[in-house]
Every structure is written in C-alpha cells, then in structure tokens.
Amino acid sequence: MGLEFKYPLFFLLLIPAGLVLFLFFKQTKGFMHKEKIWITCIRAVVFSFIILSLVTPQLVFKTNERNVVFLVDSSASMMGTENEILTWIEKSVQSKKEKDQFAILSLGKNVAVEQSLHANSDVIQEFSTNINRYDTNIEQGIQLASSMFPSNSNGRVVLFSDGNQTAGNILDAARLLKQRGIVLDFIPISRQVGQDMAVTEFSVPSSLYEGETVRLTMKVESNYTTNAKVRITLNDEEIIEENIQIKEGTNLLTFTHEAMETGFYVYKGEISAVGDAFAENNFLQAISNVKGTPRILVVQSEPNEGVSKALQTSGLIVDQITPQQLPSSLSSYLRYQSILFNNVAATDIGEKKMKLINQAVKDFGTGFVMAGGENSFGLGGYFKTPIEELLPVEMEVKGKQELPSLGLIIVLDRSGSMEGEKLSLAKEAAARSVELLREKDTLGFFAFDDRPWEIIEAAPISNKEKAIEKIRSVPAGGGTEIYSALEAAFNRLIPLELQRKHIILLTDGQSATNNDYHALIDKGKETNITLSTVALGQDADKRLLEDLAGYGAGRFYDVVDDTVIPSILSRETAVLTRTYIVDDPFYPTIHPNFDWDPLFKDGVPEMNAYIAVTPKATSHMILSSDKEDPILAEWQFGLGRTIAYTSDLSGKWAGNWAKWGEWPHFINQLMSRTLPTYNSEPYTIHVENRNGQTVIQLQSSNSEQGPIETAVISQSGEQIDASMKITAPGKYELAMDHNPGMYFLRINQFSEEGEEKLYKTGFAVPYSDELLLKGNNFALLEEAANITGGKQLTKEKMAFDSLPFYPVKKQPISSWLIMIAFLFFFLEIAIRRFGLPPISLLVRKYVKPIKKVSKEIEVPKINKSTRQKPLSTKTNPISDIQQKQELNNKKKLNRATEDEDTSEQNPQESMKRLLEAKKRMNR
Structure with a gap:
C-alpha cells in the first residue's frame, strides 16, 4: 500500500496558513497564555488537514485484476472485418485469469456498448448495436472506454x-488515458475495400444568367480501370448520360449545358459501374442561381388560360x-419568385x-398569392x-351571429x-373542427372498433377545451364495425331540431357486417341529415364509402x-354553413395605398361575391x-410578401371586374407586388469538412462589415442549427453538424442606414471522408499508443499481459481528513467560548486516570521513643488509607469555607472574576 497526492501544489498553502497563525499568536489579546497556545495548535491542525484534503491524497493498493476494454472501429471503411476481430x-x-474483466465497444461517428465489463468468458457472436458508420471518431470511443473502468x-x-479518423483527435484522447494510468494498445486492421470509385469533386458556377452555357466539372478517383456510366440531372430531370472509360487514379470529366430557365438549379453528378464497393460515394450535388x-x-385545379x-x-x-403535381422538395419552390394558388383546396x-x-416564403422571400373560389380559404x-399562417387573413369568420x-x-x-400517426392526425382533425364551431352549435363524437363508443354526447358545445381533450x-382499439357506429350517430341527430345536420365518417377498414345502409340514410x-366519408389508406372499403357519401348528399x-x-374536416365544417360565401353584388371600398392607387384612380367595377375571412392585426x-370584410389584403411574412384576394379570377364571382380594362394589369399587379428583390453575389461561399463538422465560409465580395443574419434550411424544410462567428472583417463561418445532403442558405445583410439586403444560395454537404x-x-x-506506454499487440494473449506499471486501485481519503478538521474546529470553538478550565474539568470527568493502589499506601513512621519497643500488633494499611482520605476531605471542606468567607469579605475580587468570565464567553 502506498500514498500519492493528486494535486501536490496545494501544499504551498501551508506558507500563508503558517503566517496567519503566527500573526494570531502575536497580536491577539484577551486569552490566557495557555489558552492561546491551545487555540493556535488546534488551528494549525485544522489548516493542515484542510490543505491536505485539497492535495487529494489517495491510498494506492496493488491488485492482480486486469481490466481490458476492446474498442472496435466499425465504420464503413472497416466493413468485412467483423468476424476477424471477434x-x-x-x-x-x-x-x-478468473478475476480479469473485459468489455467490448464499437465506434463510428458515435460509440455504443456491445458488451459491458464482466469477468466471465462469454463473447458476443456479432456486433448488433446501431451506430452511424459514415464517420470515425476514435477520440469519442476512447473517452467512453475510459469511463468503463471502475473508479x-x-x-x-x-x-x-x-487508423483513419474523420472526427475527433486520437492523440488528445491518449493524453487523457495517460493521466489515468490506462494503456492504449492497438491491433492494425487493413481495410477491405476491393474495387471502388468515388466522385470527389463536382463544380458548377454559383451564379448564372438565363441562356448562359454552364461548364460542369466532375473529378473521379478510382482504384481500378473499368467502363462506367455518368449521369447528370437538373432538378431531378436527366440532362446528360454518357458511357465513360474510367482509368485507375484521377479522372477529370467536363460537360456543358445551357441554362434555359431562371431560378435555383440543383445539379447532381453521379457515376455507376459494375463491381463498385460503395454506392454512397458515387455522387455529389451542386447548386447555381440562374438570373x-x-x-x-x-x-x-381547372385550366384558366386567362x-x-x-x-x-x-x-x-x-x-x-x-395541386397534385406540387413538388416535395424545397429547391423546387425556390426556382420560382412567386406562387399563385387559384381556387385550390x-x-x-x-x-x-x-x-x-x-418555408420558401418566410426564409427565402418567395412571394405568395391566394385567389378565392369555392375551394379556397376557409x-x-x-x-x-x-398556408393560413403566411396569409394576411384568418380563415375563421369572427362574429357568426347570422349562421344557421x-x-x-x-x-x-x-x-x-x-x-x-393516422389516428393522431384524425384526432387533430376532429379537434380543429371543434374550434371552428360556435358554442351554440351541437357536437357529437363517436369512436368505434367492433362496437361504437360515445365519447361526446351530441349537445351544444359548452366547453371546447374539454371536448378537444x-x-x-x-386510444386505438380492436376490430372494425361501421354500421352500428353510423346508426348510433343517426339516432342521436334525428330527434334534434337543427337547421343543418351533418355526419363525417372516417375509417381505414372493411365493415364487419352487411346491413342496409341506404335505409339508415x-x-x-x-330530418335533413347529410353524410360525408373519408377513406384512410388502401385497405378501406372505398366502394362502400363512396356510395354512402353519394347517397347521403355529402362528399x-x-x-x-x-x-x-385535418384539412378535410375543417373544410367539411366550413362547407356546412355556406355563409362563408357572400354573394350580394357590391362596389369594393378602396383604402389609400401608394402602390395600388394608380390602378384604382378611376374607381373599380361592381363585384358579385367573395369568401368571408378575418384580416390579421398587422395586415394592410x-x-x-x-360589410368591411377584406377583398384584397397584403402583408410581409418573414422575408416574403403575401396577398389574399377573396374573390375569384375566373369572372364568376368577380363580375364586371373580368370585363374591366385594368383587369390584366390587376392580375399582373397581384404577382409583381410579391416578387422578391435579391442582390447580386454579395458573398462567396466555400464548404469544407472540419473535424466532423460542416463549416460554411462566407466572404463579402465588397468587404462590407455590416451585421448579418443567416438561416440554413434542409431540402425537407427543416431549419438547421448553425452557429456563426466572425473570423475577420467581412468574413464569417457557420458550423453545423448534419448529414450529407442539399441545404439552402439565406443571408440578410443590414447597412448602417438600416437598409436590408437579401441573398440566397445553396450548398451540398458531401459524403463523409470515411468513403474516400x-x-x-x-x-x-x-x-497514440506510445503516449500511454502501449504498443502493437501481435498475439491474442498479450491483451491480458502485465501492464507497464502495476494494476492498482485507489482510495481517496479527502473526506476523512475534512471530517477530522471539523472535529478539531469544533474543539477550538469550545475553548474560545468556555475557556480551557471547563474543558479540562469535562475531560477529567469522563476520562479518569488509572491510579495504582501501591502509590496511595504510606508506611507509618516509627517514633524514636518507641523504636526499641517490640511491636505487639500488626499495622493495618487499609485503615491508614481511610484515615488519610477523611483527613483530606476535612481539608477540602475547610478550604471551601475559607473561599466563601474570602468572597464575602472581598466582593471586588469576586466581581473581577465574573467580568473575566463574561469576556471569555463573548469571544
């Protein structure tokens, strides 16, 4: 057993501690000399123990147990080596040995425990944890491995x-292992890639003009010679396909294409060949903004060439x-400067x-216009x-006093x-329908499986929040039996005296019975009950549901x-009233607006109808x-401008507007008002992989140093967390930790005068270096192994060989030292409060010394006069002791009596003693 100190520099605190004790002993007054010595010594002990605890002493015990953690690189470059390693x-x-313990971890971009630390000899048969194999972070693996060892x-x-790491720093991790006395050994494993080629570069100019010829450059690295097919797509449409002879080594390929359309161009270059090991490294993407x-x-939904x-x-x-042709990627919307929804549901x-x-409107300034019709707005x-969020109006009509x-x-x-998700969305849809109803409207809700369950009894809504809850x-239940649930709903509505009654049926299955639905309808x-049906999924009985809706005068x-x-149920709820459509001819009221006034300077024609909506507070x-309902309203939503036009563009509702001479200019004004204004190339952008993170470097082309705001958006519309920092005047860096793919970058720059400039571009995060x-x-x-005293292991049994230094267990004792310091601290407080004599009496009372009887016995003296006389009787020592004790007791009694007399005779001396005792207590 040994003793080691973790932080020995704290021993230097003994110097100021000694100085403080010396000053205390020399300058402090009010204590007796003996008390001062005791207090100084006790404080010295307290300081010593506290400083010793800061040094963190540890008792070190040698042990024969060996703990081994096997850390396995399971990244993509190591695929095919699993059986060899196991x-x-x-x-x-x-x-x-019997007490030796081992654990198994696998690492990629993250680390997972395959087998926890244990002493038995069972080994896993395969690696089963789910890790990201497209990066190698050995540092993170070593950190988790070190935490597996007992404290x-x-x-x-x-x-x-x-040995190929794409994130982290193995050398830093090795230095931490050395501090803990943990050895890092390694077994070199050769990657088994086989034949593989990779697209390492794919470049396109970041900015183009319509009609310009684009030069596309692709670099391909290959470790074998083969024939390959090169394919280039533009916004997911193939524009180039060629068969190319790929040689071993670096191949530089060049293609050209004419930019015929404006907007964002997303190019994708990919290569494929027979026998290629990795498909993930066969493509890269690039983006260009065509002006x-x-x-x-x-x-x-319906053609309107006008x-x-x-x-x-x-x-x-x-x-x-x-509407069905709307794209599912953000880049497809960023191609357009504005979007018009013309009577779309x-x-x-x-x-x-x-x-x-x-997302396109809010973060990239794309314009949006919604025109009215029977399938629009509410x-x-x-x-x-x-869509309601981005429009300047709300779908719900406030103040529905006139509704039936x-x-x-x-x-x-x-x-x-x-x-x-299907049930969650259906419940959310029902909740939205409740919000659209008035409190005096009647609501009922049935849920069914093999039988109906009445969740909300049909009655006027008194508490919307409770109904939604x-x-x-x-919850989800069992089978599907439609008829009994539908019958229960009809039976609830039939006796109610209401102007409009409607049932909405949502199901994804087949009915378990064949009852007479037509008779029920x-x-x-x-009593004027109508029925609409919703078929959810491919397993629903669509023929039955379509027949029920048609026969029930619903949809x-x-x-x-x-x-x-959710949109289906909110639409059904809105359609029930039909009062959303206001069809009384009227002349719209013109509100002064600088941008629109020239168009309306000669007045406006009569209009037939519109859809009632409610303007938002900040809309124009x-x-x-x-009736003071909005016909035309606009506002700014994020970076984009949006417009709501509640009449139609077909002329059915607009009436005489379609014959108006300014009608084409009005339509053009609708769209041109929403067109964004972009600045040309204020920044150059460069993307690189740095220590497992994607770093986007921005540099101002004109060295402007104004503040900027940025946003990074994925193809799916998700906003990505990216931290930004200024590296130099006009230079910025954004760091993000995300998967390979296509991303879009929005930059807002603000000048000293408060002017805002918008720039949008995109970039591709390539595949990991793991696949290079x-x-x-x-x-x-x-x-890394040399730092810790480790080495390459050449034989399996070397993993449990002796370590370069003894395997040890350490036991910190700082807590015991602190406890002892507190005990002495309390003793010092007691001496300062009560003085040394009371403490001494307390110690004498409870800690009695052991007295030897032999020392208490005295031999009686012999008088000279009797020296020659013979002793006629023997001396009794016990009797002599008793006599001596009685004599001592009498002396003590007499002394106490004398003290009392003295105190009575000397009151000044008694008062002095009391004052000294009081001073001692106040310390």
Missing part, C-alpha cells in the same frame, strides 16, 4: 482500427400545374407541401394550416390498424397523404366589402 477477441479472452483504477484499451426573367408558379396569358403579357415566365395538397411553401380547408344552427357528429375508426385521449334524410375523400386529414387592407479511397494510417495508432 475471432481475435475470443482467443484473447481464453488467456485471461480510481487503471487497465488497458485495445483498439482495432485502420433572368422572373418565373411564376400557377397552381389551379391568368397565364395576363402574366405572360407582362413578361413573366409562367408554369402551370395541378387544401385537401388536394397536404401539410408537408404547405410547410415547404411556408371553404378549402386551410384553417390552422401553414348546426349539428355535427364525427364518427372515427379507432381500430388497431389506425394506431400511430376528450377527443385527443381516444333514408331515415336521416327525413367522399380518398386519402393517400394522411396529412390532409387594400379593398374591402360593404485512403490507405491505412497505422503510424497514427502507434503514436
């Missing part, structure tokens, strides 16, 4: 790797698509695509959707097949995208109805 570990474990003990880490005539996306012609006449490029879109549009199901009385019952399938608490028709929805479910009203064609780096492993 065989090595099994042979190694056979040589361990205050050492051991050995055995690393299996090819020219603004491009508009018009989305409409809108497109009006926009094209003004020089805009127009693309027309249906939310039920044809889905919330995922709406979120992408919202009637289109946009309540509480991402309404009864709505929702019948929801809660069978086992609905469990998960009940709906959201419905006929019974409900007698049938065939749901492919589950995210449209351009036109309003005679590299050799082994065993020299790095050897360097």
Whole structure:
C-alpha cells in the first residue's frame, strides 16, 4: 500500500496558513497564555488537514485484476472485418485469469456498448448495436472506454482500427488515458475495400444568367480501370448520360449545358459501374442561381388560360400545374419568385407541401398569392394550416351571429390498424373542427372498433377545451364495425331540431357486417341529415364509402397523404354553413395605398361575391366589402410578401371586374407586388469538412462589415442549427453538424442606414471522408499508443499481459481528513467560548486516570521513643488509607469555607472574576 497526492501544489498553502497563525499568536489579546497556545495548535491542525484534503491524497493498493476494454472501429471503411476481430477477441479472452474483466465497444461517428465489463468468458457472436458508420471518431470511443473502468483504477484499451479518423483527435484522447494510468494498445486492421470509385469533386458556377452555357466539372478517383456510366440531372430531370472509360487514379470529366430557365438549379453528378464497393460515394450535388426573367408558379385545379396569358403579357415566365403535381422538395419552390394558388383546396395538397411553401416564403422571400373560389380559404380547408399562417387573413369568420344552427357528429375508426400517426392526425382533425364551431352549435363524437363508443354526447358545445381533450385521449382499439357506429350517430341527430345536420365518417377498414345502409340514410334524410366519408389508406372499403357519401348528399375523400386529414374536416365544417360565401353584388371600398392607387384612380367595377375571412392585426387592407370584410389584403411574412384576394379570377364571382380594362394589369399587379428583390453575389461561399463538422465560409465580395443574419434550411424544410462567428472583417463561418445532403442558405445583410439586403444560395454537404479511397494510417495508432506506454499487440494473449506499471486501485481519503478538521474546529470553538478550565474539568470527568493502589499506601513512621519497643500488633494499611482520605476531605471542606468567607469579605475580587468570565464567553 502506498500514498500519492493528486494535486501536490496545494501544499504551498501551508506558507500563508503558517503566517496567519503566527500573526494570531502575536497580536491577539484577551486569552490566557495557555489558552492561546491551545487555540493556535488546534488551528494549525485544522489548516493542515484542510490543505491536505485539497492535495487529494489517495491510498494506492496493488491488485492482480486486469481490466481490458476492446474498442472496435466499425465504420464503413472497416466493413468485412467483423468476424476477424471477434475471432481475435475470443482467443484473447481464453488467456485471461478468473478475476480479469473485459468489455467490448464499437465506434463510428458515435460509440455504443456491445458488451459491458464482466469477468466471465462469454463473447458476443456479432456486433448488433446501431451506430452511424459514415464517420470515425476514435477520440469519442476512447473517452467512453475510459469511463468503463471502475473508479480510481487503471487497465488497458485495445483498439482495432485502420487508423483513419474523420472526427475527433486520437492523440488528445491518449493524453487523457495517460493521466489515468490506462494503456492504449492497438491491433492494425487493413481495410477491405476491393474495387471502388468515388466522385470527389463536382463544380458548377454559383451564379448564372438565363441562356448562359454552364461548364460542369466532375473529378473521379478510382482504384481500378473499368467502363462506367455518368449521369447528370437538373432538378431531378436527366440532362446528360454518357458511357465513360474510367482509368485507375484521377479522372477529370467536363460537360456543358445551357441554362434555359431562371431560378435555383440543383445539379447532381453521379457515376455507376459494375463491381463498385460503395454506392454512397458515387455522387455529389451542386447548386447555381440562374438570373433572368422572373418565373411564376400557377397552381389551379381547372385550366384558366386567362391568368397565364395576363402574366405572360407582362413578361413573366409562367408554369402551370395541378395541386397534385406540387413538388416535395424545397429547391423546387425556390426556382420560382412567386406562387399563385387559384381556387385550390387544401385537401388536394397536404401539410408537408404547405410547410415547404411556408418555408420558401418566410426564409427565402418567395412571394405568395391566394385567389378565392369555392375551394379556397376557409371553404378549402386551410384553417390552422401553414398556408393560413403566411396569409394576411384568418380563415375563421369572427362574429357568426347570422349562421344557421348546426349539428355535427364525427364518427372515427379507432381500430388497431389506425394506431400511430393516422389516428393522431384524425384526432387533430376532429379537434380543429371543434374550434371552428360556435358554442351554440351541437357536437357529437363517436369512436368505434367492433362496437361504437360515445365519447361526446351530441349537445351544444359548452366547453371546447374539454371536448378537444376528450377527443385527443381516444386510444386505438380492436376490430372494425361501421354500421352500428353510423346508426348510433343517426339516432342521436334525428330527434334534434337543427337547421343543418351533418355526419363525417372516417375509417381505414372493411365493415364487419352487411346491413342496409341506404335505409339508415333514408331515415336521416327525413330530418335533413347529410353524410360525408373519408377513406384512410388502401385497405378501406372505398366502394362502400363512396356510395354512402353519394347517397347521403355529402362528399367522399380518398386519402393517400394522411396529412390532409385535418384539412378535410375543417373544410367539411366550413362547407356546412355556406355563409362563408357572400354573394350580394357590391362596389369594393378602396383604402389609400401608394402602390395600388394608380390602378384604382378611376374607381373599380361592381363585384358579385367573395369568401368571408378575418384580416390579421398587422395586415394592410387594400379593398374591402360593404360589410368591411377584406377583398384584397397584403402583408410581409418573414422575408416574403403575401396577398389574399377573396374573390375569384375566373369572372364568376368577380363580375364586371373580368370585363374591366385594368383587369390584366390587376392580375399582373397581384404577382409583381410579391416578387422578391435579391442582390447580386454579395458573398462567396466555400464548404469544407472540419473535424466532423460542416463549416460554411462566407466572404463579402465588397468587404462590407455590416451585421448579418443567416438561416440554413434542409431540402425537407427543416431549419438547421448553425452557429456563426466572425473570423475577420467581412468574413464569417457557420458550423453545423448534419448529414450529407442539399441545404439552402439565406443571408440578410443590414447597412448602417438600416437598409436590408437579401441573398440566397445553396450548398451540398458531401459524403463523409470515411468513403474516400485512403490507405491505412497505422503510424497514427502507434503514436497514440506510445503516449500511454502501449504498443502493437501481435498475439491474442498479450491483451491480458502485465501492464507497464502495476494494476492498482485507489482510495481517496479527502473526506476523512475534512471530517477530522471539523472535529478539531469544533474543539477550538469550545475553548474560545468556555475557556480551557471547563474543558479540562469535562475531560477529567469522563476520562479518569488509572491510579495504582501501591502509590496511595504510606508506611507509618516509627517514633524514636518507641523504636526499641517490640511491636505487639500488626499495622493495618487499609485503615491508614481511610484515615488519610477523611483527613483530606476535612481539608477540602475547610478550604471551601475559607473561599466563601474570602468572597464575602472581598466582593471586588469576586466581581473581577465574573467580568473575566463574561469576556471569555463573548469571544
């Protein structure tokens, strides 16, 4: 057993501690000399123990137990070596002693425990943990390995790797191991890549002009010669495909393409060949911003060439698509400067695509216009959707005093097949319907599996929050039986005296019975009950549901995208009233606005109808109805401008507006008001991989030093966390930790005058360096091992060999030293409060000395007069002792009496003693 000190420099604190004690002894007054010596000595002990605890002494015990952690590099470059490594570990474990312990970890970008530390000889048969194999962070692996060892003990880490790290620093981790006395040994494993080629560079100019010829450059590294196919796509459409002879080594390929369209161009260059090891390193992406005539996306369910012609006449490029054709990637929306929804229902879109549009408007300045019609705004199901969020108006109409009385019952399938996102979305849809209803409207809610469950009894809504809570608490159940649930809903609505009654049925399964649905619906028709149905998924009985909706005078929805479910129910709830459509002819009221006044200087024609909406607080009203409802409103949403036009563009609702001479200019003004203004190339951008992170370097082309704001958005519309720092005037760096893929960057720059400039671009995060064609780096492993006193292991049994220094266990004793210091500290307080005599009496009282009887016995003296006389009797020593004790007691009694007399005779002396005692207590 030995003793070691973890922080010996703290011993220097003894110098100031000694100085403080010396000054205390020399300068402190009010204590007796003996008391001062005791207090100084006790304080010296307290200081010594506290300083000793700061030094952190540890008792060191030698042990014969060896702890070994096998750390296995399981990254992509090590694929195919798993069996070899496990065989090595099994042979190694056979040589361990009974008390030796081992553990197994696997590492990639992250680290996972395959087998925890234990003493038995069982070894896992395969690596089963889920790690990210497309990076190698050996440092993180070593950190977790060191934490596996018991507290205050050492051991050995055995690393299996090819030495190629893409994140972290193995040398830093080795230095930490050395501080703990842990040895790092390694077994070099050669990567088994086989034949592989990789696209290492793919470059495209970041900015182009319409009609310019683009030069596309691709660099391919290959370790074998073969024929390969090169394919280049633009916004997921193939533009180039060629067969190329690839030679071993570096191959530089060049292609050209003419930029015929404006907007964001996302190029993707990829190569494929027979026998290629990794497909993940066969492609890279690049992005370019093509400038020219603004491009508009018009989305409409029915063809309306008048809108497109009006926009094209003004020089805009127009693309027309249906709602079902809306793209699912953010880059496809960033190609357009503005988007027009012309009488489009939310039920044809889905919330995922709406979120992408919202992101394009908010973060990249894309414009957006919604025009009215029977499938738009509230009637289109946009309540509480991402599209409603970006518009200057709300779908819900405030103050519905004139609406007819309404009864709505929702019948929801809660069978086992609905469990998960489908049921969650259906419940959220029902909750939105509740929010759209007035408090005097009647609501009922049935959930069914093999039988109906009445969750909310049909009655006027008294507490919306409570009703929504009940709906959201419905769990998944068992089978599917539609008829009994539908019958229960009809029976609830039939006796109610309401102007409009409606049932919405949502299910994803087949009915378990074949009852007479038509008879049930006929019974409900007698009291004006209508029925709409929603088929969720491919397993739903679509023929039955479509027939029920048609016979029940409602609507049938065939749901492919589950995210449209909330829009369907909010649309159904809005359609019930029909008062969302205001169809009394009127002349719109013009609100003064600098940008619109020239268009309306001669007045406006009469308008037939519009959809009622509610303006948002910060929106700008351009036109309003005679009922003060918005007809034309606009506002700024993030970086983009959006407009709500609540009449239609077909002329059915707009009336005489379609014959108005300024009608084409009005349509053009709708779109041109929302076009963003971008600045040309204010920054150059460079992307690099640095220590496992993607670093985006921005440099101002004109050395502007104003503050900037940035946002990084993924293809799916997710905003990525990226920390930004200034590295030099006009230079910035953004660091992000994210997966390979396509990302978009928005930059807002602010001048000293407060002027805002917007710039948008994109960049690609390439595949990890893990997939690059590299050799082994065993020299790095050897360097890290040497730091800790380790080496390369050549035989399996060496893993449990003796360590360069004894395996030890350490026991800190700082807590015991602190406890002893406190005990002496309390003793010092007691002496200062009560003085040394009371403490001494207390010690004498409870710690009595052992007295020897032999010392107490005295031999009686012999008088000279009797020296010659013979002793006639023997001396009794016990009697003599008793006599002596009685004599001493009498002396003590007499002394006490004398003290009392003295105190009575000398009151001044007694008062002096009392004052000294009081001073002692106050210290």
